[in-house]
Amino acid sequence: MIRRALLTGAAALFALPALAAHGLFDVRDFGARGDGLTLDTAAINTAIAAASKAGGGTVLLPAGHYLSFSIRLLDKITLLLAEGCVLEAADPVLNKGGYDLAEADLPEQFQDFGITQFHCSLIYADGASDVSIIGRGMIFGKGLVREDSGARWHGVSGWIAPRSADPKEIAMQGKGIRAIGLKNCRNVLVRDVTILQGGHFACHLLGCTNATIDNITVDTNRDGIDIDCCRDVRVTNCRVNAPHDDGIVVKASYALGRKVTCENISITNCHTSGFETGSVLDGSYRLSDYRSVDDMGVLGRIKLGTESNGGFRNIQISDCSCENTRGILVGVVDGGVLEDVVVSNIILRNPVNHPLFVRQAARLRAPAGTTVGACRRVRFDNIQVSGADGRYPCGVQGIPDAPVMDVSFSDVHVLSSGGGTAEDAARTPKEKRESSLEVSFMGTLPAYGFYGRNARGLSLRDCTFDVEKPDARPAIVLDDVKGGRISGFAANTVVQKNGSETTLLP
Template sequence: MDRRSLLLASGATLMAAGWTDQAGAVAAGIFEDVRQHGAIGDGVAIDSPAINRAIEAAAQRGGGTIVVPPGRYLCFTIRLRDNIALVLSAGATIIAASPETHGAHYDPPENYMEEQFQDFGITHVHNSLIVGDGVSNVAILGPGMLHGIGLDRAGPGERWHGRGQWQSAAALGITPREQALQNPEERAAVGRANKTIGLMNCRGVRLQDFTILQAGHFAVIAHGCSNVQIDGLVIDTDRDGIDIDACRDVRIVNCTVNAPKDDAIVLKSSYALGRPVLCEDILVTGCKTSGYLMGSLLDGTYRPSDYNIENIGPLGRIKLGTETNGGFRNIRITDCICTATRGILLGIVDGGTLEDVSVSNITLRDPFNHPLFIHHAARMRAPRGTSVGAVRRVQFDGISVTGARLPYPCGVEGIADAPVEDVTFRDIDIVARGGGTAEDAAREPEYRRETSLEVSYLGTLPAAGLYARHARRLTVRGFNLSLGAPDARPAVALRHVAGANLDAITSPAERAMVVDARDSTNVALGQISTA
């Protein structure tokens, strides 16, 4: 493709995406071809210096479009600037260089803090293949690919007062960075990278119509960003897909994420910004998530993954939580399909408030654990004195589940001193495998106040459809349970629930008890049917 054709094609891509920068780069035809700045694209030469020169040249003129023509571009860190659109042409692949082969030359991690309440990988973004820190009006557009083959899948853990080995940098008379680099794992991570795209404090971001393969620890992670649109990405990886942390006004639309060994789409509210910040006004719609073997989404074979952590199986789910310091508000997840994944998990464990969350029109096929679950706990991986959080006003509406497994009904698990409040399940249709025994029905699941968001410790729950403990004002209206095998457990089991309205519940006819509401008060039963 000659230069003129390439520029015309790139301009058409930008116009189709509806993206123009503040400097009017598209209208003015301001393009930078990375090959004119020295990029080779042969998969051997290191091309990140040339790509960064192209970005800098455009930035000096107020912004522009950086075109990556067809080819294989081996890169270390690429740094976005204000008013830049990076266009990955058809046939263009940016490949993360390997520190073992090419040297540890990624940008070093930043953002060292006295206490690090989240994993190393979440705390930093400079150690990414593509990084944007404090930039505005930026875009990465397809249809090309980012291949994170040289990125790390893991990294050092968190440093905080709840870990026995943690020591205060101030008490030691050193800086937090010096304290961190005393840790051999953190010292070894300098010069390496574990994220494909890392964004911090950015405004006006569009990521559209490209593919990410083998993305390291995170394919896309954004902290403290606003006005972000992620549209039409295809991600096939074996750790996290899309992580939205302490952000506002984010739309994740029409994305396909295969992530067998971690979360596919996850909202977080960590302490990576050095303070608790809400994650709010987020829309996730029209997305597909799965837990197939990495690479088998892109090659079309859809092979099962053998990942079996906690003896449950792959992950690949949609989640609110892991880190919850700032909380969540005004979240809508709708019109999504989740296949061969863990179910949808929402909760608070480190303080913060989760409120006004809607999950609707979801199809869950063959979930590996609880199809829908809300969990409140008090792990409190947060500054000393942080108050226990709250979970309230959550709605599940129009959910279809097939292939639900025996131990794992839907669930609500609060804590005695902070019950989950005002949760609604409406028009829920579950086809479960069944097989629960009388012993399962009699179980009293372990109660843990101080725990992470994961709920596998509960074991087999004493309900075939829905289990709730330590909740207030629970509404279940339109709950249809079908079973592949007889099950001795009730369809719905309530423990320490204060106020429940259960109506239009349908359960198999052989069940002796449809609703078991022991130790609960103000439980109103409407129409209960057996079929």
């Protein structure tokens, strides 16, 4: 599965613009063996240091099988994984070594271990500019950690003990947790590479500006692509299979020790899925039997807002498809303002839960004094959904003191299994103010098409909600929804509760 054809023709290498600008540094000239047995860490990092000393350049890993611990990129370095190259993350036990030690420089931590720590990656850069990871080679994260270690966020404002005081985090030192990690970098390019089993995060950007992730393939056992506290990032033409966690996720965590808005992010022409790990690369596309903690099944989706301390602005998700995953989920739970988000031209096939959902909550995993955030101006347009689970319609869910505001759904068409009962129609879903972004706690909802609660300025236009089996629930249920408009909707089963004031138009 990890073998590739040898590079055909040196001309393909020298056609790359990066090679024309600077010298080429072949890791074999610095002692790399590429035999899959010898640790090539020192040789690769020595080649990078030589290129840096020369003012920048391209470090080439030709066809071969390279075993390595942490590779540290510097300014103006392009790491080129040639076709036929496999870069394997070494196992610290089997290879008697370890990855660079994780950072321990934050007095407070409001996220799980690893969201802050980047030096414990297979390939990483910290504070670098003009860095690239390109080529048709493969990164195989065989020796990376992907299971939860038990090392969790401290979550206590004022916690000032050094990170090394946590024995669970001490146990993580020397282990690798991600394939690619770029932190506080400018002018970033990740293109064409394939990542198999990427650890906790296959490709993770934190605090980066002007970054492009293009045409990469990820087939992994945890997160695929994470964009956190970044600005001006483009994710294009990517294929991400991530049954055990999110496929492509945008975050605004507190991992930099301050609140940073994640803004001007576009995700276009990408495909995510939740098939068995490795089965996209080998072409078998096997269905995964993975069941997450809420027992809904695989993840693999596109998501915005898992961590929301800094908030989000100007986010575009367009011309994408998701197959056998959870639906697209957008919202804030840790304070911060989410605004001006557009999700358009999307195909969802066989989503295992709510196809489209906007969530506002008040978990507030954040510094003391953080207040409830806001979620406003979100638009879903031209979306086709098939094979949806009838228990979980589209919807919005705010909280009484922070309703979701100005959300619109237009030209959204959903075909679900249906089959809801009169008992389902009579349900009042649980409200959980201090929840994570996930909405599975609400269970089966009392509408088969759309459920809205605690919202202002909700608009549904030219939407259809069809079912394969008869359903005793109304198509739409609105609970404490004011200033709403529904137009171009053929069904007459719209239920409004608790002071809802929504205008129904032809």
